[in-house]
Every structure is written in structure tokens, then in C-alpha cells.
Amino acid sequence: AQSVSQHNHHVILSEAASLELGCNYSYGGTVNLFWYVQYPGQHLQLLLKYFSGDPLVKGIKGFEAEFIKSKFSFNLRKPSVQWSDTAEYFCAVNAPHNNDMRFGAGTRLTVKP
């Protein structure tokens, strides 16, 4: 079965700093990749997803992620974070043949104003 690793447990940045959150997965076949965000007190919601095609995916709120197949990675980036980006971020993966999604442990991002 597939699994997901997020190496950064808690990241603290100042506003306007650049962000990169790491995500690595283990699965030998084709995968679908997702980043979800959980703002304080809100539902988990989708930031962006990758299935095929251009490995650089753009999502909502200025986020993007790059799929690097050779590194089994799908890192999330944002050039300039805002205080409102404070949230927990989850990387997730599933295989095309099933609906069984695996989530990483999450990375808590704190942006200082």
C-alpha cells in the first residue's frame, strides 16, 4: 500500500517569507497526489491535486506544488506567505485503481505577522 511522509512537523515563518513543505510518498506505480489544508476551526479542504500532465500544479490562494517522479516527491510551495496561511497542511496520495487515500502526518504552519 502507498504511504506518505511529511518531514516538517511545525514550520514558523514571518509574513512575506517563502514556503516549501516537503512530501514524499512510497508507491511503485502511478499515483494521484493531493494537498489539503485545515485552517483553525474549519473543515479540511483541497488546495491542489495532480493526476497527470504538467508536473507543476497551481492551486488556490497562490499555492503550487511540483511532482518530481524520480524523487517520489510532491512539495508544496508559496513565494510569499501571509498570516492567513496559518493552518495545518496534509499531503495525500492514492492509486488510480482505488479510492483508498493515504495522508501524511501533517505540517503545522505558523505565520507571524
Place this chain on the structure above:
Amino acid sequence: DGGITQSPKYLFRKEGQNVTLSCEQNLNHDAMYWYRQDPGQGLRLIYYSQIVNDFQKGDIAEGYSVSREKKESFPLTVTSAQKNPTAFYLCASSIIGSYNEQFFGPGTRLTVL
């Protein structure tokens, strides 16, 4: 408003009692899921269902049971056999097909005293 509702938001139970968490969706999704969220462990899949009257175990199904008698509803019972039931429980739904994102409810925080 389309979405997923979970009730109640907070639930307290005595050790040894079974408790049922509610999940209802009006998105007309075929697939529904239950996850458990613990700090530092991300989301772990308990059970999922892709069609009425059918469901599959996830990674941590022991001590839990589900039913899917209606498309809109997927209640989760936390039984007394679950050794560490205190957690945040999330319900999700999606269109069938791994390319489709999962939509999440607000969650239920269960505390067993």
C-alpha cells in the same frame, strides 16, 4: 447548501460504552469515508464505502463498526473494544474514482472518560 454534516461536534462517553457518530451528506456522492485524526499522525482511514450496503476496512478498523443503509448516511460506531477511542473523527465523501477529491465534514471530537 450542499455539504457534509457530522453530529455532535463534541461527545463525551464513559469507558465501556458504545457510541455512534453521525455523518450525513447531500452531495449525492457514492463513496463515504471515516478517518481518525490524532496529533502528529495525520488522518488514518477507519472504514470506507463505495456503495450502499457495502463497506471495506481501512488501516485501523479494529474496535469500530459502520453501516451504509442509505446513500446519504454512513454512521460510525466506536465500540468498547476500541482501546484508545479518544480522538477527532472526520467523515468524508467523494464521487467514485480516485481522481476525485474528498470533501470533509467538520468532525466530531470524542472524549472517553
